[in-house]
Amino acid sequence: MAVLSKIRQRSILLIGVIGFCLLAFIIGDIINSGGFGVTKNVGSVNGTDIPAQEFMQSVNNMQTRQQGISATQAANNVWDYEVQKVLFEERFDKAGLRVGRDHVLDIYAQVYGQYPQFMNALGKFDKAKFNEFLVNLKTTNPQQYQAIEKERPSVETSAKRQLYATMLKAGFFTTNVEGQANYQLENDKASFDYVFVPYNSINDDQVKVSDEELTAFMKKNEKKYKAEASRDIEFVYIENKPSATDESEMKKSIDGLLVPSVKYNDETKATDTIPSFANATNNEEFVNVIAGSEMKYDTTFVSKKQLPLDHAEQIFNLAPGQVYGPYTQNGYYMATKMVARKPGTSVKASHILIGYKGSQTPDPTITMTKEEAKAKADELLAQVNANPASFSQLVAQNSVDKGSVANGGVYDNITPNQMVKPFNDFIFNKPVGTTGVVETDFGFHVIKVLDKYDGVRIATIAQKIQPSEATTDANFTKATKLEMDSREKPLADLAKELGYTLTPVNGLGANDENIQGVGPQRAIVRWAYNKDTNIGDVKKFDTPQGHVVARLKNINEKGLLPLEQAKVSVLPLVRNEKKAALIKAKMVGATLEAVSQKTGSAIALAQSLSMANPMISGIGPEIKVVGKAFGLAAGKTSGLIDGEAGVFIIRTKAVEKAAALPNYSSITARVNAQGRGGVETRLATALKDDAKIEDNRFEFN
Template sequence: MAILSKIRQRSILLVLIIALALFSFVLADVIKSGGFSGGSNNIGSINGTKFEYQEFMAKVANVEKQQQGVSNTQALNSVWEQEVRKALLSEQYDKIGLLLGKEQLMAVIKNDPQLSQSPQFLNAAGKFDDKKFAEYINSLQSAPDQTQWNQWKAYEIQIEDFAKEQMYNTLIKSSVYTTKAEGKLKYERDNNKVDFDYVALAFSTVSDDQVKVTDEEIIAYMKKSPKKFKSDNTRSIEYVLVENKPSAADEAAMKSKIDGFVNGKIEMKNGVNDTIPSFRSATNLADYVNKYSEIKFDSTYVAKKDINPQFAEQLYTLAPGQVFGPYTDNGYSKLSRVAGRKSGATAKVSHILIAYKGAMQAAPSIKLTKEEAKAKAEGLLAQVNANPSSIGMLAMVNSDDQGSKQNGGVYDNVAPKQMVKPFDDFLFNNPVGKTGVVETDFGFHVMKVEGKNDAVLLATVALKVQPSEKTEDINYNKALKVETDALANGLEKAAKKAALTIAPVTSVKAYDENVANLGLQRQIVTWSFNDDTNVNDVKRFDIANVGFAIVKLKSKNDDGLLPLELAKQSVEPLIKNEKKAAILKKKMTGTTLEAISKSTGSSISPAVGASMASPMIPNLGYEPKVVGAALGLASGKTSKVIEGNSGLFMVRTKALTKAPAVKDYKTQIDQLNQQSKGAASYRVVQGLKDKADIVDNRGKF
């Protein structure tokens, strides 16, 4: 009683303490999420202009609604790119005073076919009537329900943004031009040719073990050229996967269950014995499959090529009434029977295409007239008729169809209407062995029908092989144990103890939703970018239909450079080659090719007709430094040692063929102009992004 009395005396104090505790809990959550400061309400900002969460996510929801099948993350990223572009360009419109008047806006709106061709706005002469259109807009504005009027205002804003961007891009493109000097340079780069001899000492002759590269060297290398190795902020993660897969006992139980369909069985249903006939004796296969299978009957006839290659031969050649299985395919235990067969469903053909100048997709190098192409095709047909087996070799030598010439002009499993109509008609309306010349928009085809293929209608009883509740509990407890061990002793020790393999380190960006080999896992990406997640933190995630991933945050990369794991793939080879070059230079003693050849044991090789348009060296690949050096030398002169892409070189120019003189460089200027203008709008936006102060909080959502 005394204790109760004391509690009553201090009841107000207790209430206050509890209230303060609850308030502290809420306050901590508010501070954590940035609630009072508004930080959590911002998806990000551009040069101080914030993207408010509610407004931004409304746009995301709208994109999801308009584009069926797009994920939330894809929609969010799409809206982000749109809003960043809009914000950057809007600043430029303001700076240059770019405005769109009401009349200009209406002119753009009226060019929308949905409006300009709508019968609602056409007069008796079929022309767009401004008065009718104005009345319509007024009716929206004065309507009691303002939904449509608000939609119209949003549409006007979109159109205005679109029109301004078009005007801005026109201004940008009009300021881009190519000089005569640039045109001349391109002409000479394309047409100046050089023949030279060279000695090469490949980097591959030095073992990688001789040139170790440290992480510090990779980072220092990137910092020398930060723009070249620029990257969004990333997080590097690694994980072990505890698969939630069926046990041997589960698979045996499923096999026993489906074996019952092989011979028939009796099941108890609602206290009554239900006799299930064998799959072999079933008379209505569609009904049988729909009743007992987890995958319903598919009435589509399939060619052999469309069946899982592992079982295609057995399934395609099933005799009437014969059952194949049980077999496991894509996580299902299956029994299959052929329910029907259709002859000539697909076909095999050999053909030689002879194109002519002006034919559809004809290469610029083709000079034959239509008449000459037809005559050539008929000549080839005569050779095929004299020796039918020769069509493969004739196709490889003569065909203009790059998609089939290397395999003798063969197309197999061609479905009806897959090819253009004249080709299709000849193939499916003639017997095997028939030859002929067929004209299409692509040219003249010398054709031989090689074969006709059947398609089969498969009836398949399929049951999903799934882990039992007992197995799921075992797998879950295993994942829980791995997580606990990882939290206590680190992921590496926990994985080793559980006999699991740690997946290779992977990097994710704040706006990613895919994690390597785990698919769509936005939850993992969000966790890795959470402010409360620290390097070496570990967390378990449920991966639907797969199992449990125990994930470790390995590193945070917020310096704007490539993450170390990616840099090792692209930067480490460059540093290794630098170190190998230093080793190889000691071997390349001498000032002549003969001396270098003797000191290195490398032969003197020729290169013929090289140019800067295609600076390739046979068997060594792309070497612009080497070809450029050869072009810059007088005939008979020898270069110093050149560090190329694949090794060290020394070259001696033999002959330099200058491009023939031309009256002007209009062709080259036009090509460069087209390239520059085409890329101008993109490059401007990229440049604005590089200069902008962009805060990106997408990783938190």
């Protein structure tokens, strides 16, 4: 009692201390968030902030519009949009660019241009009709009108961007001199003899490359080898897969349905005898209720081609009442019962469609009248009857149904009412081999009934093969133990002892989500970038399919490529430089013959190569070597050339200049179109590379 009395006496003090701590915690959080009333920004572009609240709202809106997109994917998409928006707005302001109502309506035309209510008599978008729609909408549906108006700034930005891109493309041009130069690059030919000693003639282990040499190589061209901050991890994945025991138990449950059984009924307080699957009279109740099948009962008749491929023959040949199984299919244990069989439930037919003006033909350019189309169809029918083998050729030459031309006009496994009624009635009511002309809203069809298939009605019990609770509990225990044991022993050694695969993942970006082998795992990326996570730390992550035990292997700060990545892309280049020096020491001689004798490499011939396609047969592209051949006079020998695949010495045989053209306008136009096509993308990349961007996305997703 004395103790309780003391606690009561000090309760006000305790409450005060707790309250002070809570207040300190809240104030600290406010300070870290930027202060009272200040919303932290997701980032900034050239000093222009991207507010967090607006950014997250845009992310939510994108997730609402695009079902299935993850929060990280949406955040990355919105970020890219916001960055480009700021960068291009800067360009618009510098250019003094403004857009008028017509420019905005051009954007709306791209969105709503196919809506019939906004088209004129010529089938074109009518700006007046769209304006009228907006005026009426303001009165009849103010909420929808406000939603459209809310998007107007984005529409105006799109209009500005299109106008700016048009201006840029108009300023990009190719001269006739450039067109002629491009023609010569493609058509001037050089032939030369060469001696080639490949880099792979020296084993990699004969050439040592240090980390310092890799770094020095990258520093020579920092822009080419620059990299954002990244993390390297390695992980063990313990997947929740069904064990052999789980599969055996699942099979037993299916087997139990194939024989009669007795079960106690809680409602009647008596036992019920449940028939076997084969003897069940109410197949729907047995499949859906008694068996609790994950594949519900369906009364549709299906063809043999629609049955599971590996089991179709056995199932299709069952007699009514017979059961096939259990068998496995796509991760399920299944048993299938033949319920009924019916002839001619699906049809194989081929057709030639002749459209006419006014029909619902997929080709709007057709000018043929209905009478002309009918006469054409009758003529084709006569040809088909006279020479049945000509059908597929006649399809290719005449049919406007482009979807079936590649198949010779054939549609297979047509089910009732899949086609329009006149077509449907013909193929289902006529015997195999019948030909005829049928009119539908699409035109006139020259049809041949090729085959008819029997259909079967089946009942299938399907239970997904899943890991049991015991299996998932055991996997959880294994993963937890692996995480704990890694504090005393390297994860790589533990994985090897337990027979697990240790999977490396290099170059994880701060805003990445997917991890190869386990899919979207944003929590792992966040952990790898957490300031409290150190190299060597190990953590377990639970996923819907199992458990990931991850180890942070390396922290790569922003700058040059991490050494692990450099060893993939840069190491071969540095190694080849060293190999080239060793090879050159052997390639002694002033002539090809002398070098060939010294190295043992034969003299070979490269014939008629162009600068546009410098592909040496059996070696690959060698632009430097081919370029040297064009620069040498006939009969002259080069020095040693460091190529892509090895070291060369060449002797030019001939350089053949392409015949001059009367004009180069077509080539100039092609090169110009190619250059203009990439202007906007190249500009966006250049603006981003030159911008000062602060990216805090990581803190928000």
